[in-house]
Amino acid sequence: MPATDPVLEAVNQLYVGESRRVLATLIRLLGDFDAAEEAVSDAFRAALEVWPREGMPANPRAWLVSTGRFKAIDAMRRQKKFDQLDDASAAETIGVEDTMAWADAESVEDDRLRLIFTCCHPALAPDAQVALTLREVCGLGTEEIARAFLTPAPTLAQRIVRAKAKIRDAKIPYEVPARGDLPERLDTVLRVVYLVFNEGYAASAGASVTRHDLSSEAIRLGRLLVELLPDPETMGLLALMLLHESRRDARTSASGDLVLLEDQDRALWNRALIAEGVRLVEESLATQRFGPYAIQSAIAAVHAEAPSMDATDWNEVVGLYDVLLRMDPSPVIELNRAVALSMRDGPSAGLAAVDAILGRGELKEYRLAHAARADMLRRLGRASDARVAYERALKLTKQEPERRFLQRRIGEL
């Protein structure tokens, strides 16, 4: 078949745009991830055979879902025969309860949420939640995910197999959590999405600072969640990711080196992403039910709207960190507040705040705490103390561009 064949092209487009929705519905109808995945492939294969002959159906997605379901029932029946079981009723009843549900737009939208909440179920290991979400919700290949997370492909594949086995054997239900459980369960989902984003944005190890594919998948997930579940925190997380993403081109130099916020060429910031992010921040804050993601996105918005480092409203930034600390007390947030404080009140105020954290024995192994401390010492003109702190940070960093940055700073002292 030539590549320009209109039916083939339509099937390809449907695969990209709809295969995850078809999968999400088939998992509900068939009650099994593996059977549903098989059914999706069978349905698309059937489309390639049937549509050129009989033309495209009026509702291709519904056609794919019902074809996938029938193929799965056929496969079940064959399986039963092989197993020599006389009771074929399981195959007869499969999916029967919900045969028409795919026709109802609302339950199909819910299927995508069901899939997300199931992949991010807290009974699954956090690693597995991430892998399964990228595999099932985003449709990334196992190899692709393994590469992005610098994990051997067999390890990653096994993680996914185990997670699916647990869903099946421990009977993790395929459902959107009840209202009472929703905030906590949504937290897990948002954490997975943000983890994927961060892995793509500030790769924790490896040669490159950003792994763009993961960030764009995370943003896609964020958009999907805002569309399906426009909660203030969902909007806050999407805004946060968009505002970080807006600085991508300014964040690394042509040679792949890290460029700090203060040295970034702000003309390179993506204004469309900033506008979208700021709109979401405002919408989220206006609900008065916002949480830590919304506050973090508000901080990112202050930076995004500032013409320069010096002209940033540091008072606002420090105030937002105070709000964030009340919601979510954590030494990392305290460290960020200390950095903002050093911009508002000068490096000695910042240094005192960082030393207070380290003095409590927290963040001692956290490279960014030592890097921030080093920078404040440098600004205070305490070169030899700064060198010790930079070297401490250097020892703790695993990321190549960060290492180069710290070495450059030591050289400049």
Added chain:
Amino acid sequence: MKYLCLVYLEADKMRAVPDTECKACGDGFRSRGVLVAAEALQPVETATTVRIRNGKLSVTDGPFAETKEQLAGFYLLEARDLNEAIQAAAKIPPAREGSIEVRPVRQLDA
């Protein structure tokens, strides 16, 4: 589906939750029709681990593994799915002192 909820507690917390509270919890499960069985266990010193290795029976003193927490009791519950089982397990009083391991019961293939 049946789920076995295993109650784990550190040795010095074995009696941290009053028996009356656990009895009330079991009665509550029973009246809601989710309880299949529940028992409190003797302390871990009474445990014996049984294994067959190379066809030979091996009986050793003690629990299957050295952990700080020990198996203190169990509830065998009937639940629709893992979410229901987790919700029920969270109501078991020692959940707050130790931990509850929720294990789906496997049907024997025989």
